[in-house]
Amino acid sequence: MYCAEFAAGRCRSCTEIEQDYSLQLQHKQQQWLSLLAPFAPEQVLAPYPSAESAFRTKAKMVVSGCSEHPVLGLLLNTGEAVDLTSCLLYPAAFAPAFALVQQFIQRARLQPYQVAERKGELKFILLSQSSSSGRFMLRFVLRSQNHLAAIRKHLPWLQQQWPELELCSVNLQPVAMAQLEGETEILLTENSYLAERLNQVPLYLTPQSFFQTNPAVAAALYQTAVDWTADLSLHSVWDLFCGVGGFGLHLASSRPGIQLTGIEISAAAIASARKAAAELALEQPDFMALDADAFALAQQQAPDLLLVNPPRRGLGSVLCNQLLKLAPEYVLYSSCNPQSLARDLTNLTADYQLVKAQLFDMFPHSQHAEVLVLLRKK
Numbered sequence: 001m002y003c004a005e006f007a008a009g010r011c012r013s014c015t016e017i018e019q020d021y022s023l024q025l026q027h028k029q030q031q032w033l034s035l036l037a038p039f040a041p042e043q044v045l046a047p048y049p050s051a052e053s054a055f056r057t058k059a060k061m062v063v064s065g066c067s068e069h070p071v072l073g074l075l076l077n078t079g080e081a082v083d084l085t086s087c088l089l090y091p092a093a094f095a096p097a098f099a100l101v102q103q104f105i106q107r108a109r110l111q112p113y114q115v116a117e118r119k120g121e122l123k124f125i126l127l128s129q130s131s132s133s134g135r136f137m138l139r140f141v142l143r144s145q146n147h148l149a150a151i152r153k154h155l156p157w158l159q160q161q162w163p164e165l166e167l168c169s170v171n172l173q174p175v176a177m178a179q180l181e182g183e184t185e186i187l188l189t190e191n192s193y194l195a196e197r198l199n200q201v202p203l204y205l206t207p208q209s210f211f212q213t214n215p216a217v218a219a220a221l222y223q224t225a226v227d228w229t230a231d232l233s234l235h236s237v238w239d240l241f242c243g244v245g246g247f248g249l250h251l252a253s254s255r256p257g258i259q260l261t262g263i264e265i266s267a268a269a270i271a272s273a274r275k276a277a278a279e280l281a282l283e284q285p286d287f288m289a290l291d292a293d294a295f296a297l298a299q300q301q302a303p304d305l306l307l308v309n310p311p312r313r314g315l316g317s318v319l320c321n322q323l324l325k326l327a328p329e330y331v332l333y334s335s336c337n338p339q340s341l342a343r344d345l346t347n348l349t350a351d352y353q354l355v356k357a358q359l360f361d362m363f364p365h366s367q368h369a370e371v372l373v374l375l376r377k378k
């Protein structure tokens with residue numbers, strides 16, 4: 001796919017964008033197959049493809065320039081600002097939304113943060129869209145509360161121009177470092193959730209909780225988890241690193257009566273998962289805001305299916321060893337880092353057989369991949 005910013009060397013995020021998409025997929029699949037080979041999988045399925053453009057429903061834009069001429073995009077080491085408001089990864093509704101945000105910055109006279117001088121207030125804007133409703137969540141990442149009153153004052157204007165704006169908040173990131181967001185979030189609208197719906201399962205996104213960036217591929221991933229486990233005899237499932245509940249809610253809503261336990265470190269994400277579980281009228285779901293290792297280490301009895309979807313670092317040896325000790329009949333492992341998954345599989349395949357594996361192309365044009373594997377106790 002042709003991208004003018006990539007061709008000009010100004011944006012290098014999509015390192016593979018100039019390669020034909022079918023070749024990108026072939027390439028990822030080959031790498032995936034070579035990582036899996038030592039574990040002798042019984043079945044490896046064809047990769048699940050993504051749309052080539054307009055698939056990414058979350059944008060993280062550095063704000064630079066000045067309040068009269070704000071630039072949304074990225075900042076090069078040279079100090080040059082790159083405008084990414086027409087980036088092809090975003091759905092069509094993002095470009096007019098970015099234009100409104102730029103007008104808002106001008107009206108409210110928000111001063112973009114100047115990295116070199118450590119002056120200014122507005123560092124980033126984070127924009128997410130619900131793929132089911134088309135509605136938006138907008139977050140301003142600020143250095144301090146100095147611009148908060150101006151944002152509050154002009155927000156009614158923005159809401160009037162932009163009826164699809166469901167939720168708006170301010171995140172405070174006072175530290176001058178690369179970390180995108182800080183701990184304090186100030187909600188500016190009545191609504192505290194952005195409602196998403198994948199495969200008819202409600203999911204509630206909140207400002208600080210994780211959500212997949214490619215909802216079409218995420219829907220396929222969740223559905224595959226349901227399909228691969230449909231024939232298994234399951235009474236209990238743990239969903240570790242459950243986020244707002246995508247995997248667990250899909251499994252439990254497709255199998256009435258199943259005992260679901262969801263564990264996640266973010267209390268906001270757990271509140272979302274509980275809200276969705278109540279809407280689905282699930283019987284006895286148990287979503288708890290806890291560290292996954294601490295939870296697993298405190299358990300004596302395994303569920304029938306243990307589902308894990310850890311961050312890029314993977315499970316690590318403590319959780320892998322506890323998993324081997326608990327010995328659930330089945331493990332379903334979804335990973336956004338095939339390398340750390342392979343490390344964990346080295347541990348887990350001592351007692352588990354790798355039954356199925358599939359790559360989901362959540363991040364086209366990059367070298368990243370989401371992968372799903374099903375393991376059965378030997």
Ligand SMILES: C[S@@+](CC[C@H](N)C(=O)[O-])C[C@H]1O[C@@H](n2cnc3c(N)ncnc32)[C@H](O)[C@@H]1O
Binds near residue numbers: 209242245264290
């Ligand atoms: C890759 S995301 C998966 C989220 C979810 N399964 C989904 O499909 O959206 C990893 C999740 O692990 C959570 N997390 C990170 N460290 C954790 C820990 N020590 N214990 C429990 N959850 C953790 C993050 O907050 C994040 O929601």
